[in-house]
Amino acid sequence: MLKEALSEIQRGSAEIIDEQRIEKLLKAYFEKGETYTVKAGFDPTAPDLHLGHTVLLQKLALFQKYGARVQFLIGDFTAQIGDPSGKSATRKTLSALDILENAKSYKEQVFKILDESKTDVVFNSEWINALGAAGMLTLTTTFNVARMLERDDFDKRYKNGTSISISEFIYPLLQGYDSVHLMSDIEIGGTDQKFNLLMGRHLQRAYEVGKEQAVLMMPILEGLDGVHKMSKSLGNYIGVTEEPYEMFGKILSVCDELMWRYYELLSAKTLTDIEALKSGVKDGTLHPKKVKEELALEITARFHSSSAAQAAKDEFDRVHSNNQIPTEIEEFSSHEAISITKALVDCHLTPSTSQARRDIKQGAVRINQEKIDNEALQLESGEYILQVGKRKFAKLKVN
Missing domain, CATH: 1.10.240 (Tyrosyl-Transfer RNA Synthetase)
Known part of the structure; x- marks a missing residue:
């Protein structure tokens, strides 16, 4: 059973640091029924999760199967700073209201995968706010600027003369301090989080909590294009709330x-x-x-x-x-004649008229199941079934 558990935990992982500790925790669970904690942090920067996020959630669910109690950490405090990982410029900060709404949405979505009875949802504002100025200063003494600049993204920005805010230096310290407060046994994250994940080990040692968390890193999931990281901004994502x-x-x-x-x-x-x-x-x-x-x-x-x-x-x-039309199609209307390019945008089938023109040139647009190639086509009074590609349909009524 132990060998099987280790194999499943290793599955798909990009790197594991201190695998012996994970094996020891699993052994204690199988032999003595002792539980352990696995932490994963999510900054609520957007309201919806996509399948790229669920790579970590699936791994957390697996750990629950093998005796873990999951610490699902919502970084409501750190989200106000913005994770600098992989960023070439300082990120825009989020409002407290946006963070609160996004965090609520996260909680509703994660329990489609995680076992709620084995999950502690925690917010890091609880202990970071309690740190106060003195505690924050103490935290900054645990790491030096030279070591911070060894981080690849900071190093590139520093050499390019791109601004790095002091708050961005503090971000990995705060993420690491989460592990100090929670006394996490294991932390998991994406490969882009390695610096932050190792900071948790460093700070647990610095604050003498009596343990150093093991670290498991998962690869970044490619989106539908098979090339780039799954991202809503790139349009190559599959959202967990999609129909x-x-x-x-x-x-x-x-x-x-x-x-x-x-x-x-x-x-x-x-x-x-x-x-x-x-x-x-x-x-x-x-x-x-x-x-x-x-x-x-x-x-x-x-x-x-x-x-x-x-x-x-x-x-x-x-x-x-059977080359048929879906039984349920969203309906739109126009009170005057409308160009096909504008119609495709207004019916949410394409993001812009320039993209609409490209779709038409590529033969991806159909009206009433007939392929069209006229970018200047005007739709007069009538009802039209608009289609882009194989999956996007809309009904348009022109009065």
């Missing part, structure tokens, strides 16, 4: 190579099960599309329900296999 049909369709759109990456980092299937699927695809007994559908069903069911996932698949098959 079942949209979520199912997006997962089904990933390339075959990326599919295995998603299986490894997002699926609850065991490594043995995934290897069996790979073998089936390799020897031709399984079609890649069927395997991808299985992944899409699993993930869609996780955030909605099994019935909703199956309904999404049925609708997807009906629309795409």
Whole structure:
């Protein structure tokens, strides 16, 4: 059992620091029933989580399976500073109201994956506000500027003459202090968080809490393009609050190579099960599309329900296999004739008229299921089914 647990915990990880400590904690759980704590911090900088965030949540859920109590830390204080990790400029600060609303949204979403009975949701403003000026000054004496500038993103900005605020130096100290206050046994985060995660070990040692947390880093999940980090700003994301049909369709759109990456980092299937699927695809007994559908069903069911996932698949098959129109389409109206490029923007099918023109040139736009190539087309009175690509539909009534 211990060997299996270690294998599953190692699965997909980019780097583990002090793996022996993790093994010791697992052994104590299996032999004595002793629990331990695993911390992961999330700055509530946006209201919605996407599948990139859930890579960490899946790992936290796995630790819960093997005896851990999760410390789901919402960085309501640190979010006001902004994590400098991987940033080439100082981030804009968020208002307290935005942070509060985003934090509320996070709590509603994470328990689709985590076991609420084994999770402590904590806010770091509770202990950082209590530090006061004296405590903050003491914290800054635990690390020096030279060491801070060894950090890759700080080093680049310093050499380029780009501004670095003092608050950005303090951010990793505050994240590390979270581990001091919570006395975390393990902390997990993305590979871009390595400096901050190691700061937790350093400060636990400096404050003599009697332990040094192990660190597990997960890789950054690629978005639908298979190249860049999943990001809402890049438009290559799958949001956990998206409708079942949209979520199912997006997962089904990933390339075959990326599919295995998603299986490894997002699926609850065991490594043995995934290897069996790979073998089936390799020897031709399984079609890649069927395997991808299985992944899409699993993930869609996780955030909605099994019935909703199956309904999404049925609708997807009906629309795409039989070249039909979805049964439910958002409706829009215009009180005057409208150009096709403006119509695509107004119906939320494309973000800009320039993108609309590109979509038309690429043959991705249809009206009433007929492909169009006229960028200057004007839509007069009537009803139109607008389509961009395979998944985006809208009904437009022009009066």
